[in-house]
Amino acid sequence: xxxxxxxxxxxxxxxxxxxxxxxxxxxxxxxxxxxxxxxxxxxxxxxxxxxxxxxxxxxxxxxxxxxxxxxxxxxxxxxxxxxxxxxxxxxxxxxxxxxxxxxxxxxxxxxxxxxxxxxxxxxxxxxxxxxxxxxxxxxxxxxxxxxxxxxxxxxxxxxxxxxxxxxxxxxxxxxxxxxxxxxxxxxxxxxxxxxxxxxxxxxxxxxxxxxxxxxxxxxxxxxxxxxxxxxxxxxxxxxxxxxxxxxxxxxxxxxxxxxxxxxxxxxxxxxxxxxxxxxxxxxxxxxxxxxxxxxxxxxxxxxxxxxxxxxxxxxxxxxxxxxxxxxxxxxxxxxxxxxxxxxxxxxxxxxxxxxxxxxxxxxxxxxxxxxxxxxxxxxxxxxxxxxxxxxxxxxxxxxxxxxxxxxxxxxxxxxxxxxxxxxxxxxxxxxxxxxxxxxxxxxxxxxxxxxxxxxxxxxxxxxxxxxxxxxxxxxxxxxxxxxxxxxxxxxxxxxxxxxxxxxxxxxxxxxxxxxxxxxxxxxxxxxxxxxxxxxxxxxxxxxxxxxxxxxxxxxxxxxxxxxxxxxxxxxxxxxxxxxxxxxxxxxxxxxxxxxxxxxxxxxxxxxxxxxxxxxxxxxxxxxxxxxxxxxxxxxxxxxxxxxxxxxxxxxxxxxxxxxxxxxxxxxxxxxxxxxxxxxxxxxxxxxxxxxxxxxxxxxxxxxxxxxxxxxxxxxxxxxxxxxxxxxxxxxxxxxxxxxxxxxxxxxxxxxxxxxxxxxxxxxxxxxxxxxxxxxxxxxxxxxxxxxxxx
Amino acid sequence: xxxxxxxxxxxxxxxxxxxxxxxxxxxxxxxxxxxxxxxxxxxxxxxxxxxxxxxxxxxxxxxxxxxxxxxxxxxxxxxxxxxxxxxxxxxxxxxxxxxxxxxxxxxxxxxxxxxxxxxxxxxxxxxxxxxxxxxxxxxxxxxxxxxxxxxxxxxxxxxxxxxxxxxx
Numbered sequence: 001x002x003x004x005x006x007x008x009x010x011x012x013x014x015x016x017x018x019x020x021x022x023x024x025x026x027x028x029x030x031x032x033x034x035x036x037x038x039x040x041x042x043x044x045x046x047x048x049x050x051x052x053x054x055x056x057x058x059x060x061x062x063x064x065x066x067x068x069x070x071x072x073x074x075x076x077x078x079x080x081x082x083x084x085x086x087x088x089x090x091x092x093x094x095x096x097x098x099x100x101x102x103x104x105x106x107x108x109x110x111x112x113x114x115x116x117x118x119x120x121x122x123x124x125x126x127x128x129x130x131x132x133x134x135x136x137x138x139x140x141x142x143x144x145x146x147x148x149x150x151x152x153x154x155x156x157x158x159x160x161x162x163x164x165x166x167x168x169x170x171x172x173x174x175x176x177x178x179x180x181x182x183x184x185x186x187x188x189x190x191x192x193x194x195x196x197x198x199x200x201x202x203x204x205x206x207x208x209x210x211x212x213x214x215x216x217x218x219x220x221x222x223x224x225x226x227x228x229x230x231x232x233x234x235x236x237x238x239x240x241x242x243x244x245x246x247x248x249x250x251x252x253x254x255x256x257x258x259x260x261x262x263x264x265x266x267x268x269x270x271x272x273x274x275x276x277x278x279x280x281x282x283x284x285x286x287x288x289x290x291x292x293x294x295x296x297x298x299x300x301x302x303x304x305x306x307x308x309x310x311x312x313x314x315x316x317x318x319x320x321x322x323x324x325x326x327x328x329x330x331x332x333x334x335x336x337x338x339x340x341x342x343x344x345x346x347x348x349x350x351x352x353x354x355x356x357x358x359x360x361x362x363x364x365x366x367x368x369x370x371x372x373x374x375x376x377x378x379x380x381x382x383x384x385x386x387x388x389x390x391x392x393x394x395x396x397x398x399x400x401x402x403x404x405x406x407x408x409x410x411x412x413x414x415x416x417x418x419x420x421x422x423x424x425x426x427x428x429x430x431x432x433x434x435x436x437x438x439x440x441x442x443x444x445x446x447x448x449x450x451x452x453x454x455x456x457x458x459x460x461x462x463x464x465x466x467x468x469x470x471x472x473x474x475x476x477x478x479x480x481x482x483x484x485x486x487x488x489x490x491x492x493x494x495x496x497x498x499x500x501x502x503x504x505x506x507x508x509x510x511x512x513x514x515x516x517x518x519x520x521x522x523x524x525x526x527x528x529x530x531x532x533x534x535x536x537x538x539x540x541x542x543x544x545x546x547x548x549x550x551x552x553x554x555x556x557x558x559x560x561x562x563x564x565x566x567x568x569x570x571x572x573x574x575x576x577x578x579x580x581x582x583x584x585x586x587x588x589x590x591x592x593x594x595x596x597x598x599x600x601x602x603x604x605x606x607x608x609x610x611x612x613x614x615x616x617x618x619x620x621x622x623x624x625x626x627x628x629x630x631x632x633x634x635x636x637x638x639x640x641x642x643x644x645x646x647x648x649x650x651x652x653x654x655x656x657x658x659x660x661x662x663x664x665x666x667x668x669x670x671x672x673x674x675x676x677x678x679x680x681x682x683x684x685x686x687x688x689x690x691x692x693x694x695x696x697x698x699x700x701x702x703x704x705x706x707x708x709x710x711x712x713x714x715x716x717x718x719x720x721x722x723x724x725x726x727x728x729x730x731x732x733x734x735x736x737x738x739x740x741x742x743x744x745x746x747x748x749x750x751x752x753x754x755x756x757x758x759x760x761x762x763x764x765x766x767x768x769x770x771x772x773x774x775x776x777x778x779x780x781x782x783x784x785x786x787x788x789x790x
Numbered sequence: 791x792x793x794x795x796x797x798x799x800x801x802x803x804x805x806x807x808x809x810x811x812x813x814x815x816x817x818x819x820x821x822x823x824x825x826x827x828x829x830x831x832x833x834x835x836x837x838x839x840x841x842x843x844x845x846x847x848x849x850x851x852x853x854x855x856x857x858x859x860x861x862x863x864x865x866x867x868x869x870x871x872x873x874x875x876x877x878x879x880x881x882x883x884x885x886x887x888x889x890x891x892x893x894x895x896x897x898x899x900x901x902x903x904x905x906x907x908x909x910x911x912x913x914x915x916x917x918x919x920x921x922x923x924x925x926x927x928x929x930x931x932x933x934x935x936x937x938x939x940x941x942x943x944x945x946x947x948x949x950x951x952x953x954x955x956x957x958x
Contacts, residue, residue, distance in 0.1 A: 011884050018892030019880040019899055021826020021866035028825035146811075221927050223830045223838055223893035273828070273893030274927055306831040514891025514928050677887040681933055685890065688930030713835035713925060721931040722922045 005526040006741050009677035010533050013519045014271070014512070014540055023271045026243045027227045031299035034229060035064055037291045038148035039302070040138040040155055041312060042130030045164035045381035045706030046179070049128050049137065049157055056154040057140060062147035065294035066155070067139045069126045072101050072290060073259050104257040107350045108246040108280035108387065110489040110551045120188065120348035122180055125257055125286045130159070131179055131346035132381050133707045134312045141291045141300050164706040168320065168343045168378040179346065179379040188344055188377040189352035192359050193432050196370030198326075201335025205326025209407050213321045213399035214772040216698040217343070219711075220316075220388055221718050224273020225309040230288040232297025233266075238289050241268045245279040245513050246552030251544045257286035258293070265289070269542040272513040276689070277387035279513065280554040281349055283313045310711035314386030315699060317354050317377075318343045321399035326370075331413050331421040335370035338362075338400070342377040342385075342392075349386040352377040353487075358392030360487070362400065363430055364437065364479040364641050366422040381706045383699070387554060389686065390751045393480060394693055398773060401476035401756035406769060415760065416446060416455070419477055433486050435639050439744070441669030441732035442477060442643035448730050449475065449647035449667040458649060462765075468654045471662070472765025475647045476756035482640045482745035483557035490636040492562035493548025494569040496525065498577065498628040500619055502597050502611035503535040506569075509550025510562035511542050515747050516678040517558045521566045523674055524740060528570035529577075530595045548631065556642075556745030559674065563740035565634035572630035581614050583624060640736045642744040644668040646687070646757035652765045654789055657781030659695055659762055664754065665728035671736035671744035679746055683729040686750025692719045694755035698774050717776075795859035799824060800868025808855040815839045817855040818865060826866035826896045830925070837924035840897035841865050847901040847923075866896035869903060879903045879941040888937035890928030898924050902938045912942065 017023040054066040105119035112118050126136050138155050142148035165171040165179065171186040179186050202208050228242035238260070244250050247267040255262040272279065284302045291300040304312065319342050326335040342355040355375035363371065408418040420443065428437045450456075455473060462471050483490045495507040506525050512518040522538045525531070539547075550562055574594055581599040582589035585608055593602045597611040618628045648664040666683050673679045696717035700709045710716045735742035755773060763769050768783050784790045792807040799822065808817055815832075818824040818841070827850055830838035834852040841850045842864035869877050876884070879902045889895050898921065905912065905920055912920065917938055926934060 009887070012887065012889060014892070015884040015889045016876065016880075018889045018895050019866075019876065019883050020870050021824075021896050023892055024825065025828070025893070027829070028819075030820075030823075221925075223836060223891065223925065223927055224828070225830070272891065273830075274891040276927065303829075306833070306835070514893075516890065677933075681887045681890055681929055684930035684932040685928045686930075689927070712833070713831050718925055718927070719930075720922045720925065721918045721935065724931050727930050727932050 003527055003741065005523045005533065006674050007672065009675055010519065010523060012516055012678060013522050013538050025224055025271045025273055026229070026241055027303060029241060029270070031229065031231065033298065035141050035143060035295060035298055035300045036145045036148045037288060037300045037302040038140050038152055039136050039287070040152045042133060042135040042137050044130050044159055044161050045133045045166065046162040046177070047130045047159035048162065049130070050160050051158045052138065053156040054138065056156070057151040060147065060151050060154060062143040063140060063151045064143065065141040065291065066151065067126060067290060067294055068137070069101060069124055069128045071294065072125050102257060102259050104253060105348060106253060106282040108249045108282065108552065108554060109353070110249070110491070111252055120351050123347045125290055132383050133705065134383060135346060136287065139287055139291060141295050164381045164704065166381060166701055166703050166706045168341050168380060171378050171380045179381060183379060186379045188348050188379055190376035192356070192373035192375050194372045195431050196335070198335045198337045198370040198372040201370035202324070202326040205334040206329045207411070208324060208326045209410065210322070210324045211403040211406055212771060213323070213402055215319050215395045215398055216773045217318045217382070217385070218316045218693055218697045219310050219699055219716065220276040220278040221713070222274030222276055222278060225304045225306055226279070226284050226313055227303040228285055228288045229299055229301040230292040231299035232292055237264050237266055238292065239266045239268065240285050240288060241270065242285055243272045243279060244269050245272070245275045245511055245554060247511065247542045247544050248509065248549060249552060250282050250285050253282040254285050254289050258289055267544045269511055271540065272511070275513040275553065276389045277391065277554065278314050280387040280552065281314050306713060307711050310699065310716065311383045311708045314349060314388070315345065315383050316388040317385040317392070317395065319395040319399070323399060323403045325403065325407060327407060331411065331418045333366055333368045333422045336368055337372045338374070340375040342375055343380050343382065344377050345380055345382040345384040347384045349384050354385070354392040358396035360433065361393050361480050362396045363432065364424055365477060367424050367428055382701060383708070389689060389748045391555065391748065393478065393752045394690065394755060397476065397478050397752050398756045398759070401753065402759050402769070402771060405760040405763060415475065416450060420446070424479070435641065437641055438738055439640070439671060439734040439736040440643060441734040442645070444732040445643060445645045445667040445669050446477070448732060449645050449665050452665045452728055452730060453647040453649060453663055455647070469651055470654065470765040471649060471651045472761045472763070473649050474757045474759065474761030474764055475645055476753040476760060477645045478643065478749060478752040480556060480642050480745060480749045480752065482560035482642065482739065483636060484555045485637060485639045489551065490557065490561045491633065492550045492565040492636070493633045494562070494565040495548050495631045496569045496573045496629060498573060498615050498618065500615050502615045503537060504529065504531065504573070505537045505539060506566070507539045507547055508562060508566060509542060509548040510558040511553040512540055513553055515682060516675065517553070517562070519678060520559050520674045521563065524563055524566045525570045527741070528567060529574055531597065549633065556748040559743050560640060560739050560745055561636045563743060564636055565632050567740040568634055569630040569632040572632060573628055576628045576630070577611065577614055580618055580628060581609050584609065584614065584617055638738050640671065640738050640744040642668065642670045642746065642749055644749055644753070646753035648754070648757045648761050650758060650761040650765060652762055654766070654784055657777035657784060659758065659775060659780060661691060661725045661758060663728065664691070664725060665730065666750050667730045667732060668746060668749060669732045669734050670746040671734055671739050672742035673731050673733055674741065674743060679731065680729045682746050683750040684727050686748070687727045687754050688719055688724050690751045690754025691724065691758070692717070693751070693773060694758040695774055696723070696776055793856050795856055797858040797861050797863060799863045800865060810856050812855045813851050814841070814853045814855045814858050815850040818850060824865045824867055828893050828896060830893065837897045838894050840900050840924070842900050842904055845904055845907065847904050864900065866899060869899060877903065879906055882937040882940040886933045886937040886940060888929060888933040894924055894926040898934055902941050905938070906941050
């Protein structure tokens with residue numbers, strides 16, 4: 001389909017603000033007399049607080065408040081706002097009762113009216129029981145950072161130290177201490193799905209293969225750490241300015257965590273320095289709100305350090321997979337059984353949803369007669385895992401695409417052919433979600449990737465390699481989703497106002513955290529209204545008091561789901577413009593069209609009015625004035641499945657265990673590409689994150705104490721520009737009929753398949769299968785030693 | 791304890807007392823309002839706080855404010871012209887799609903500016919090495935490298951044997 005603005009690489013609407021230093025992030029705003037909030041983190045992975053003495057800290061000059069679990073609101077506490085002042089005295093109940101303090105969930109999911117579908121509420125703002133090294137024990141509000149730090153040191157805590165369960169194996173062991181009393185066996189949740197009878201399918205299969213695969217704990221490492229500040233305004237409402245992907249959910253969770261009516265909280269999101277899922281969680285805002293309450297509503301800032309951000313916010317769930325697959329001689333998959341153990345760390349956060357999402361999104365790629373998915377999500381005494389780009393899919397596709405490669409090798413089949421034999425086709429209806437595949441370019445993606453990397457030529461030339469540096473090729477495919485339907489609500493809002501000069505403001509509830517959604521929405525409005533981009537003013541700040549309702553930035557949902565709301569709002573404005581023009585001219589509305597800021601006769605193209613003339617009349621006509629606006633909301637009860645593939649060529653240094661990615665191409669079917677330059681940028685960043693996942697990144701912990709060993713940007717091996725190869729990007733532009741302008745999601749998918757493709761390339765080069773991530777030099781070296789290559 | 795220092799930021803002269811414990815980043819952000827310099831780690835790992843000190847890219851988070859005495863500081867706010875026209879480096883970052891969340895951008899633009907103004911010639915690998923003090927999680931560095939290459943093209947060397955020579 002031919003578009004004018006959609007499909008063009010227009011400049012990012014906020015790029016100039018960002019290259020000139022004008023873009024304001026949360027920490028760039030200053031309130032007079034802003035106080036500083038700091039958190040006392042547990043030094044123990046698993047311990048009960050026997051006593052906590054804050055008297056010395058409270059007595060330190062410059063300390064305005066000290067909070068422990070005892071100071072936090074009890075259930076039904078709401079009426080005491082805003083007059084709550086922490087005077088340091090304790091009632092008998094305050095001293096002991098943790099059980100009647102409010103428990104809440106931090107997960108950035110839409111609220112559910114069905115209590116059975118809500119996130120697990122398993123945490124307090126400050127805890128009496130430490131469940132990981134870093135758990136929030138107490139907090140200080142002081143006039144400056146140094147006093148706050150000093151006060152933290154003056155808090156005396158006596159702990160009863162319990163056994164630290166630093167792995168899922170330890171947590172699942174019989175007789176292991178319980179991390180949460182309510183969760184027997186330390187199992188947060190279990191349960192997946194079953195299609196067909198997998199045992200029967202194995203009986204029918206020519207071969208049955210088994211494999212085990214394991215992924216690591218990694219971290220988002222957005223460049224801007226979590227930061228927020230909060231105060232109580234003159235109406236007694238708590239205002240929180242925060243670096244978040246989900247302002248509406250922050251509002252709700254803060255209110256829930258403090259027992260307040262939701263309308264008493266206002267959340268403002270300025271520019272955000274990256275999130276990648278970590279800011280789809282409500283990590284610091286409830287405590288920030290409690291802090292401002294404790295100091296009579298004065299502004300208090302919490303700015304996490306990098307070291308805090310890396311362990312005290314969220315991480316990516318590590319998974320262990322066992323896969324059993326039945327397959328026929330011809331390569332046709334008959335039955336697949338995937339068991340998974342997901343490590344959620346100390347609290348539920350997104351909980352079992354990550355494991356659920358992994359299976360749910362995998363299900364589309366290779367439809368088989370029988371597919372059984374049995375995940376369990378386990379608590380451990382490690383930092384809390386939550387949402388991270390790909391939401392379970394980098395894990396499951398690493399496992400399955402590695403497994404399928406192993407099967408191809410055993411059957412002596414071409415790895416591309418084995419996939420082709422099993423890939424989904426348009427028209428397929430997923431038996432669990434009932435989603436229908438309405439566009440699918442995965443086969444074309446494979447063709448393109450194969451040609452780009454010169455697969456056949458290189459395969460032939462690498463047949464007889466010798467020496468210590470070996471080259472190999474690998475590939476891996478994925479399927480994903482565009483939003484969360486039918487698992488959760490997919491509501492989005494957009495509002496447009498036509499200005500006097502014919503330009504428009506666009507307000508959306510969807511949040512841009514750097515990925516470029518504001519620009520894409522601006523392009524959509526420009527397309528519908530026939531405006532140049534400079535006539536579309538996108539409001540990039542979200543404010544829960546002002547912005548339309550949208551659940552936020554996650555699940556690769558915004559271009560698709562929020563795009564529907566934007567298109568709807570733009571079409572409504574267009575309709576109103578033409579109706580107004582019709583009234584002004586007495587020409588029937590169906591004879592008119594809006595192009596290039598003019599109202600024209602449809603049949604001849606002759607100009608009737610300028611858009612500006614209509615706009616001016618809509619404001620100032622003494623009889624008919626009615627400014628042209630729209631305020632749309634869209635409940636997307638549909639989902640579109642994007643696909644893609646990674647092709648890569650690696651060189652493996654047998655002597656050092658170092659893997660070098662020589663070439664890597666990601667080819668995506670994301671439907672229509674709204675902005676090619678920005679879309680490529682999404683792929684670059686996602687692939688880079690995927691390469692880090694494959695080769696270098698891993699948060700490591702002391703197995704006994706559970707203490708993180710590398711929670712900083714020096715020891716945690718985030719790829720630098722020196723480590724990142726040239727990343728090739730290509731698109732197969734299908735047209736997705738359910739999406740606005742034919743789009744499907746793109747943001748998260750690029751992270752999914754670099755790791756399995758690299759793993760498969762290493763297997764191709766060396767014959768050694770690495771079934772554990774990351775494939776860092778130490779692990780690779782040990783692997784080669786084990787098989788006698790060294 | 792405080793110490794009086796004299797320095798300039800983007801050509802504007804300051805003569806003020808600073809807390810001797812404070813970093814240049816804290817001075818710039820918290821007292822002078824130059825919030826374009828970002829804090830990503832506070833310990834010199836990420837490069838988001840980079841400013842130019844007498845033209846040299848420096849992590850301002852691990853540079854004491856008192857050391858700025860007598861120095862000329864350039865922050866991201868001083869890169870565009872007074873009338874608001876973007877520099878060639880800024881334009882390259884915008885046009886090449888090198889900006890996503892924008893948190894690493896000020897530091898990278900400043901380092902690239904210093905490279906462009908150095909008059910030196912860089913191979914691609916050398917350029918990568920020069921930029922490697924800046925971490926970015928959004929872009930995979932692809933468009934940043936392109937923007938840096940574009941910034942340096944025809945800008946640093948007009949000698950005939952240079953790859954950047956355009957027949958000037």
